[in-house]
Amino acid sequence: MPGSGLKITVREVARRAGVSPMTVSRVVNGGSGVSEQTRRRVEVAIADLGYIPNRLASNFRRERTGIVALIVPDLSDPFFMLVVAGAEEVARRSEYRLFICNTRSDPAREADYVDEMLAGRVEGVLIAPVSDRTRPHLTRLTQKGVPFVLVDRAVDGVEADLVQGDSVAGARELVQHLVKLGHKRIGLIVESSEVSTARDRLAGYLEGLLVCGIEVSEELIVEATANIQGGRDGVERLLGLPEPPTAVLAVNNLVAVGVAQELRTRGLRVPEDMALVCFDDVDLASQLDPFLTVMAQPAETFGRIAMQLLLERAAGDAPARRRRVVLPADLIVRRSCGSQLPAPTAVK
Amino acid sequence: MPGSGLKITVREVARRAGVSPMTVSRVVNGGSGVSEQTRRRVEVAIADLGYIPNRLASNFRRERTGIVALIVPDLSDPFFMLVVAGAEEVARRSEYRLFICNTRSDPAREADYVDEMLAGRVEGVLIAPVSDRTRPHLTRLTQKGVPFVLVDRAVDGVEADLVQGDSVAGARELVQHLVKLGHKRIGLIVESSEVSTARDRLAGYLEGLLVCGIEVSEELIVEATANIQGGRDGVERLLGLPEPPTAVLAVNNLVAVGVAQELRTRGLRVPEDMALVCFDDVDLASQLDPFLTVMAQPAETFGRIAMQLLLERAAGDAPARRRRVVLPADLIVRRSCGSQLPAPTAVK
């Protein structure tokens, strides 16, 4: 019976197999450079003793953990969930383990996680940063020589590999789509301009209006947190306007959910009373009922590509200069934009 | 400027501060037993050098990682996502890091993860097992003396702390609710009876029918995988019956989404043509549009309590005998069950 909780080390195994600890180590790590016969003996000893190599010792000795960190602002957001899935798949294929860190959009928590990963000697960090305030944390990574790749969001003043969506084009297209449906007053709910996607989507929104020859109304652009509550707050402010918009572009899926919720609470219908579109799909919801018109980003691909770039860097075979991958987003037209409705009227 | 990538160890810091490595170690680990003055000197040295303690070495030496694993079958399932959130919160408060493992309901992957965690010397494992086939993996944990707690699902023949929902009562109530709405032919889509929740929900379903004086029709009970595809397959089989059900009870949220999808594809309406209820909410979807009638389980609480039990075990101050926590589920009536509709008619 295997050693129930007892500490079996290479030495025990070596003694039992009648070889040196080094040979045991070799067998454990692939077994190359060991004769078929010896290897078998060692393997038997390992099985007999129920030996499990102490990865703590191994990691320590080799200064290699085989762990990469994935830091995201919100794990409960289906978008980031997909990023995780993609990244995990690639990491796994390369025999890396993924340490997932959920910052909940809290810069302090993010800082903690970065420090923990630094202390834990992870071999690389894939990060969807909270905002530009993430910069100092990234600087620490650079100082310690830990490679990192940004995903979804850029950070002002940080030169690093980056995988992101084309937010400018995406927002522009959403606006154009709404205008085509007859909307002239289009509200935008964005998060803080400290977040690159918010900046880009605002830029795309403005571009879209410009292209369509519609004048910008400052009051239609409201800033809120990028979550459900933010959506509720944002649309509340828009509805409080003397002349509310007839359509809302939400900076992301969670905000859109909040908007829908608040409108429902007030007895307003989407899209009849207010059209609604956003970035990023809410996959389960959309599969249950294809309702939200969205600019869908290939989140899983974000994760896959970003992890690939990261592992290349970790392996040391990546070009010195930063790489930037911009993936196009796809407009998925469903009901919330009111595509099959007649021209909109103002919210009464 | 901090040592850019260079290796700073306790020794360097000690030299710079004019103390012994031991003192540095003491300062790093809470600083008790060190005079205020020396501590300050050491802290300055640490800051000057940009010293980051090598947790690899520390872990190795103390034989303590401060890491617990959380193994779940499906991270993209909102239910498990909430379990993760709850567990993470508690782990964090106790200064433990959480290593999240997504098995994707693949027993092989689950086995891999268990082995990895064993090798990585995690201090405990919180696991929502794939099925009864998980038993050998759990046995390995026991052999190595690694404490674990089961969450959401029991494993046949495994005695361990367990936090789960009251699936029997939940399913019974769902059936009773449907019967009250006039349904007599109620389909059940469950997963393999190797999963404890599936067994329990089937039992509850049968109990519900019994209580309501409705005879069981074997053909209304179909087995499918517990995901979206399973829902589609399951309802397809139910619709192929000579006399299809008028309502479906899905074993979980993902299955319900699949059912809804398949029905839509076929031009059937929920709840008019087919009522639909399930276990576990799909929070974002429900927030976007409160449609699905569900038996909601307090998933986050599952995670919190389970992690508490686990940390107690890891700390060694838990009773020898196993603890079993059963949390009640809540019926949330929304539209998919057809509560506000007249009595149902068979799907034509």
Add this chain to the structure above:
DNA sequence: CTGTTAGCGCTTTCAT
């Protein structure tokens, strides 16, 4: 193909 030697960075233990 196999073994020997040495030491990773930290902390436990025992002095002082």
Add this chain to the structure above:
DNA sequence: ATGAAAGCGCTAACAG
């Protein structure tokens, strides 16, 4: 309150 010595389990580096 501080330090000296020793060693955790493993694996580079080098012999043989």
